[in-house]
Amino acid sequence: TSPLRKYPGPFLAGFTNLWRLWQVVSADYAPRMKRLHEKYGPIVRIGPNLLDLDFPELSRVIYNTDGKWIKSDFYKNSSSIIDGKITYHMFSECDNVEHARLKRPVVRHYSVPSVLAMEPHMDKVIADFLNHLQERYVKPSERCQFGEWLGYYAWDFLGIVTFSKKFGYMKAGSDFDGTLAIADKSIDYLGLCGQMPWLDYWLDKNPVVHIGPPNIGNVTNIAIQSMVARLKGEDENFIPEKPDFLQYFIESKSTHPELVDEGKIIGYLLLNLIAGADTTAITLRALFYYTLQNPAIWKKLQDEVRANFSAFQIAPHAKARALPYLEGVVRETLRYHPAVSMIMERIVPAPGLTLPDGSVVPAGQMVGMNPYIVGRNKGIFGDDADEFKPERWLQRLKEGESDEEYQARMTLWNTAHLTFGGGSRICLGRNLSLMEVWKVVPTLIATFDIELVDSQETWETWSRWFYRNRGVVCRLKPRSD
Numbered sequence: 267t268s269p270l271r272k273y274p275g276p277f278l279a280g281f282t283n284l285w286r287l288w289q290v291v292s293a294d295y296a297p298r299m300k301r302l303h304e305k306y307g308p309i310v311r312i313g314p315n316l317l318d319l320d321f322p323e324l325s326r327v328i329y330n331t332d333g334k335w336i337k338s339d340f341y342k343n344s345s346s347i348i349d350g351k352i353t354y355h356m357f358s359e360c361d362n363v364e365h366a367r368l369k370r371p372v373v374r375h376y377s378v379p380s381v382l383a384m385e386p387h388m389d390k391v392i393a394d395f396l397n398h399l400q401e402r403y404v405k406p407s408e409r410c411q412f413g414e415w416l417g418y419y420a421w422d423f424l425g426i427v428t429f430s431k432k433f434g435y436m437k438a439g440s441d442f443d444g445t446l447a448i449a450d451k452s453i454d455y456l457g458l459c460g461q462m463p464w465l466d467y468w469l470d471k472n473p474v475v476h477i478g479p480p481n482i483g484n485v486t487n488i489a490i491q492s493m494v495a496r497l498k499g500e501d502e503n504f505i506p507e508k509p510d511f512l513q514y515f516i517e518s519k520s521t522h523p524e525l526v527d528e529g530k531i532i533g534y535l536l537l538n539l540i541a542g543a544d545t546t547a548i549t550l551r552a553l554f555y556y557t558l559q560n561p562a563i564w565k566k567l568q569d570e571v572r573a574n575f576s577a578f579q580i581a582p583h584a585k586a587r588a589l590p591y592l593e594g595v596v597r598e599t600l601r602y603h604p605a606v607s608m609i610m611e612r613i614v615p616a617p618g619l620t621l622p623d624g625s626v627v628p629a630g631q632m633v634g635m636n637p638y639i640v641g642r643n644k645g646i647f648g649d650d651a652d653e654f655k656p657e658r659w660l661q662r663l664k665e666g667e668s669d670e671e672y673q674a675r676m677t678l679w680n681t682a683h684l685t686f687g688g689g690s691r692i693c694l695g696r697n698l699s700l701m702e703v704w705k706v707v708p709t710l711i712a713t714f715d716i717e718l719v720d721s722q723e724t725w726e727t728w729s730r731w732f733y734r735n736r737g738v739v740c741r742l743k744p745r746s747d
């Protein structure tokens with residue numbers, strides 16, 4: 267009886283959400299969805315009430331700011347019980363009015379100027395990162411689990427910009443308190459339970475026995491301790507000239523006392539860490555993996571970076587942003603390996619959604635797009651969409667592409683750029699994350715000669731909500747030119 271029965275898709279998917287749960291369990295979610303689109307076309311029915319769409323032209327319709335499109339129950343399991351009440355944060359709040367209330371007090375703190383004010387913090391963490399690599403892997407010439415280190419760096423980085431305190435993963439050279447592994451599990455939980463949202467009521471919100479995801483207790487404790495110390499004026503790590511998010515959130519408590527209390531501040535702090543550390547680490551790992559595997563790409567990137575930066579010089583953001591090939595590499599990485607590679611589900615509002623084939627999806631049904639699928643749309647990016655080619659983002663001067671044509675192409679391509687989501691639910695941390703990538707990548711390349719131990723390394727990947735990756739084992743040497 268489903269109004270979606272006319273749309274193509276795997277037979278079982280039309281009957282039960284167990285089918286899509288299984289795709290997430292397989293940890294091969296995004297590639298499987300891509301194969302389904304190759305088989306069935308731009309519309310695939312992946313659940314009794316859910317369509318996965320590959321129509322970049324609809325991205326601004328489904329992910330917009332009109333407040334009518336709401337997130338599905340997929341997101342609701344990312345919540346906690348506070349004072350006996352299920353409480354949502356900015357990412358998981360589905361009600362758009364309530365979401366706007368949560369976002370209003372803090373949104374300006376994620377703007378480019380606010381994030382730029384944190385550059386001195388960033389420089390310090392990056393300098394630390396260089397020193398750790400130099401002392402542990404360059405001087406003794408040891409092989410480096412570079413991919414793991416990018417994760418330690420990303421977590422310490424967020425600790426610093428969030429509450430002026432590193433967690434100490436770089437210092438320990440390991441996930442010493444298991445937080446990174448627990449964070450992986452809680453993100454897997456989001457992706458798995460999201461397919462059948464009622465599972466969360468049995469596993470996490472169950473009043474009798476708690477089976478649900480482990481919580482990141484250590485990080486929560488650090489967040490609480492930092493906030494209490496800061497409010498008492500006893501936070502030794504905080505330097506007033508170097509603002510951090512905790513400071514910004516405490517200011518929001520004064521500017522919006524009716525909306526922000528101490529519990530909300532902890533929520534904002536933890537969301538920063540859960541949403542921002544692994545996503546950025548995944549992106550950095552992907553960037554190095556794909557560029558190091560391709561000598562021509564690596565050489566172009568290295569030549570451009572080294573013409574502009576010397577060893578151990580922490581790249582200033584403004585100067586790094588001016589490098590066109592680096593820009594191409596970053597944009598291509600975000601397109602090719604989006605850290606979030608699952609459908610972002612939304613509920614169709616009245617009067618329904620008209621698809622390009624003229625059919626109408628009725629209100630109340632669920633649709634969405636997956637950044638991994640639209641990012642490889644051949645109608646937008648061409649027949650080589652499945653290849654990693656940073657050049658595609660440059661102006662095609664040899665082919666006579668004018669400035670206007672280039673701008674028009676970029677505008678079109680941006681419709682297929684959902685790596686950070688879109689509309690009123692677009693990633694709040696995108697400016698921060700991009701700034702981090704733009705600074706650390708050239709700094710590393712200018713400082714060390716980096717090569718894969720196995721030039722044909724096949725890394726490990728798990729595609730659920732995040733498209734996680736592990737590997738990128740490297741040798742680091744002092745810069746040779």
Ligand code: HEM
Binds near residue numbers: 356358539605611685
């Ligand atoms: C490469 C890095 C990152 C990627 C690819 C990424 C991706 C995303 C995506 C796709 C969404 C929207 C999900 C949806 O609509 O279903 C999102 C939301 C969000 N992200 Fe990020 N993210 C990144 C880094 C960060 C960082 C560094 C932070 C914070 C410090 C952050 C904080 C958030 C928050 C708070 C939301 C919820 C926004 C809302 O609903 O208002 N993210 N992110």
